[in-house]
Amino acid sequence: MADLAKYTIALAGNPNSGKTTLFNRLTKSNQKVGNWPGVTIEKKVGNYTKTKPGTEDKEIVNVVDLPGIYSLTPYSEEEIIARNYIVDENPDLVINIIDASNLERNLYLTFQLKKLGCPMIIALNMMDEVEQNGTKIDFDKMSEMLGVPIIPISAIEGKSFSAKVAKLMGYKSSKIAEGGIERLIGKANDILDHSFKYFGDNPEAIPASGQKEPISSESFEKKKFDPSLLKHADNIDYDEHSAEIYSEIEKIVSATVREGEKQVQHDRTKKIDGILTNKWLGIPIFLVVMFVVFQLSFTVGGIFTDLIDVFFNETLAGFVEEWFTAAGTSDWMTDLVINGIIAGVGGVLTFVPQIFILFVFLTLMEDTGYMSRVAFLLDRIFTKIGLSGKSFIPLILGFGCSVPAVMAARTLDNEMDRKTTIFITPFMSCGARLPIYAMFVGVFFSAYYGLTMLFLYVLGILVAIGSAWLLKKTIFKGPSSPFIMELPPYRFPDLYTYAKHIWEKTRGFVIRAGTIIFLASVLIWFLQGYDFSFSAVEDSAESILGIVGTAIAPIFEPLGFGDWRAAMSLFTGFIAKEAVVSTIEILYTPEDFEMLFTPVVALAFMVFTLLYLPCLAAFATIKRELNSWKLSILAAAYQTAIAYIAAFIVYRIGLLVVESGIL
Numbered sequence: 001m002a003d004l005a006k007y008t009i010a011l012a013g014n015p016n017s018g019k020t021t022l023f024n025r026l027t028k029s030n031q032k033v034g035n036w037p038g039v040t041i042e043k044k045v046g047n048y049t050k051t052k053p054g055t056e057d058k059e060i061v062n063v064v065d066l067p068g069i070y071s072l073t074p075y076s077e078e079e080i081i082a083r084n085y086i087v088d089e090n091p092d093l094v095i096n097i098i099d100a101s102n103l104e105r106n107l108y109l110t111f112q113l114k115k116l117g118c119p120m121i122i123a124l125n126m127m128d129e130v131e132q133n134g135t136k137i138d139f140d141k142m143s144e145m146l147g148v149p150i151i152p153i154s155a156i157e158g159k160s161f162s163a164k165v166a167k168l169m170g171y172k173s174s175k176i177a178e179g180g181i182e183r184l185i186g187k188a189n190d191i192l193d194h195s196f197k198y199f200g201d202n203p204e205a206i207p208a209s210g211q212k213e214p215i216s217s218e219s220f221e222k223k224k225f226d227p228s229l230l231k232h233a234d235n236i237d238y239d240e241h242s243a244e245i246y247s248e249i250e251k252i253v254s255a256t257v258r259e260g261e262k263q264v265q266h267d268r269t270k271k272i273d274g275i276l277t278n279k280w281l282g283i284p285i286f287l288v289v290m291f292v293v294f295q296l297s298f299t300v301g302g303i304f305t306d307l308i309d310v311f312f313n314e315t316l317a318g319f320v321e322e323w324f325t326a327a328g329t330s331d332w333m334t335d336l337v338i339n340g341i342i343a344g345v346g347g348v349l350t351f352v353p354q355i356f357i358l359f360v361f362l363t364l365m366e367d368t369g370y371m372s373r374v375a376f377l378l379d380r381i382f383t384k385i386g387l388s389g390k391s392f393i394p395l396i397l398g399f400g401c402s403v404p405a406v407m408a409a410r411t412l413d414n415e416m417d418r419k420t421t422i423f424i425t426p427f428m429s430c431g432a433r434l435p436i437y438a439m440f441v442g443v444f445f446s447a448y449y450g451l452t453m454l455f456l457y458v459l460g461i462l463v464a465i466g467s468a469w470l471l472k473k474t475i476f477k478g479p480s481s482p483f484i485m486e487l488p489p490y491r492f493p494d495l496y497t498y499a500k501h502i503w504e505k506t507r508g509f510v511i512r513a514g515t516i517i518f519l520a521s522v523l524i525w526f527l528q529g530y531d532f533s534f535s536a537v538e539d540s541a542e543s544i545l546g547i548v549g550t551a552i553a554p555i556f557e558p559l560g561f562g563d564w565r566a567a568m569s570l571f572t573g574f575i576a577k578e579a580v581v582s583t584i585e586i587l588y589t590p591e592d593f594e595m596l597f598t599p600v601v602a603l604a605f606m607v608f609t610l611l612y613l614p615c616l617a618a619f620a621t622i623k624r625e626l627n628s629w630k631l632s633i634l635a636a637a638y639q640t641a642i643a644y645i646a647a648f649i650v651y652r653i654g655l656l657v658v659e660s661g662i663l
């Protein structure tokens with residue numbers, strides 16, 4: 001599809017200006033949007049179809065969403081991606097997305113893009129916020145002064161549900177932005193139709209005299225465009241005249257913008273931040289928030305969890321058994337389906353409601369802008385240990401899944417900081433580990449659910465911070481680059497995108513259960529039922545899994561879980577963390593489970609699963625991002641060693657506490 005495209009449009013602009021939101025609307029995609037700078041780290045391509053002027057023919061237009069950049073002088077990897085795309089790939093049109101509530105900073109890049117001379121239009125985004133503040137912008141004049149067409153838009157409006165909610169709550173609807181997106185597409189198509197003919201595939205179409213009809217867009221500077229300029233883009237010193245650019249920007253802004261009285265977002269943000277980022281209250285509030293989230297996921301999610309559990313273990317298992325018996329299916333088949341697949345996959349799926357509720361809140365915290373406040377709060381600690389506060393963004397993503405989180409470390413321009421961040425990101429407890437805790441906490445700590453969960457998540461963060469300190473002192477020595485945390489205003493999440501994100505994440509979890517966990521369950525079932533000569537065994541301790549497990553189990557004896565079944569579940573956990581749950585479901589009878597694990601052992605086991613080497617997919621990502629086998633194996637070994645030490649300490653302290661009779 002992409003290769004058939006006739007035109008390519010690149011979306012360029014400052015971080016957090018709404019590029020991806022616009023991209024999603026133009027191409028009906030579902031890329032990640034978040035209210036903090038640096039969400040998009042790779043270029044993403046989508047497309048829409050336009051009609052060829054004067055015909056019924058359809059033409060495909062590629063749209064490229066780029067990572068946000070402040071200037072064309074790039075520092076970090078994702079900035080290089082964006083900059084090189086614009087400079088080297090010659091898109092037919094650049095749409096420069098500008099956050100209209102932050103013109104001074106955003107226009108700097110606009111000036112640099114103009115210097116490149118590529119065809120461009122400006123989409124002045126966030127007009128709804130500008131309007132709420134009562135700020136007036138003279139677009140025509142601004143467009144004239146910049147020499148670039150400007151279309152005011154609000155990328156979240158239109159089909160956005162939250163825009164409707166905002167209206168209901170008494171905010172005025174944005175008159176200017178109405179139809180903004182449609183006008184933007186219209187203008188883009190208009191320019192493409194003309195500029196492409198003019199500069200592109202048909203050079204003969206340009207009369208030698210250059211006296212071609214001007215492009216319909218009045219202010220579009222086609223005549224100044226010199227494709228050869230792009231070839232020299234590398235030689236331009238983009239920041240050369242920065243002082244002049246800033247004074248030019250100031251002139252334009254003061255001539256075209258009349259600030260409103262209200263400053264709605266600013267005032268609201270200031271008020272909320274007075275409490276949430278308060279020096280003393282900030283971190284306690286964050287802990288309380290997380291506690292409430294976990295507690296809710298347990299109480300509300302728990303209701304459904306019980307229902308799903310009954311469905312799998314009683315209804316479905318009972319139905320299959322009856323059906324198979326009636327059909328005369330062989331015993332091994334019945335055993336595989338009931339004790340392998342239903343136990344393994346069902347065991348993981350039981351926790352979908354709890355995962356879902358966790359996603360609901362974590363995504364809300366990301367989308368409103370609260371997560372960047374948490375990063376801000378921890379920035380002081382990070383700076384003290386010599387790591388940039390920017391590291392916290394990958395760490396926050398690590399609560400979801402280590403794979404994108406490790407990739408997000410690319411936003412760090414300092415190599416040593418980036419490597420350190422990759423090493424410590426897997427300590428953040430990912431979504432796939434949640435079922436493990438949910439299972440153990442549900443059985444052994446149900447009265448302290450929220451507290452135990454909070455303990456595990458906070459332990460992950462603390463170990464990450466401690467490790468960062470250690471790594472920066474030893475193998476990844478070096479100064480870290482200063483980082484000024486940019487705090488976006490609090491925003492209502494776009495409910496449509498928000499709902500889609502939660503849906504996608506939950507769906508991802510269910511799909512993993514149906515694919516990788518399904519296969520893992522079949523494999524585990526086989527390995528626990530057959531010996532090395534592939535004959536069925538009565539006692540699973542004599543199976544392949546039993547023999548191997550018994551050989552390695554003593555390693556875990558000092559941690560309290562020297563049972564072969566527990567040891568093997570940690571191995572299958574390397575395939576995917578949820579497989580720990582499946583393995584336990586398949587190998588243990590409920591009685592054995594409660595007999596072999598005590599609350600202390602359960603806690604040590606959870607601590608181990610929290611910290612030990614991440615799953616295969618995460619390991620592969622770490623290898624790719626570090627681009628070194630040696631370092632990636634070192635990372636995995638380090639994580640496992642830390643897990644061992646931490647679980648040992650927890651187990652010993654736990655035993656002391658129990659023996660002393662305090663609990």
Ligand SMILES: Nc1nc2c(ncn2[C@@H]2O[C@H](COP(=O)(O)OP(=O)(O)OP(=O)(O)O)[C@@H](O)[C@H]2O)c(=O)[nH]1
Pocket residue numbers: 013014015016017018019020021022032033034035036037038039040041066067068069125126127128129153154155156157367491493494
């Ligand atoms: N009020 C309002 N919010 C918007 C608008 N467009 C985007 N947003 C919000 O702004 C935030 C940033 O949007 P993104 O689309 O992720 O921004 P981006 O430019 O892709 O950011 P990076 O990928 O970090 O460079 C999100 O919270 C969006 O919901 C808009 O027109 N009005």
Ligand SMILES: [Mg+2]
Pocket residue numbers: 019020021032033039040066067068
């Ligand atoms: Mg983006």
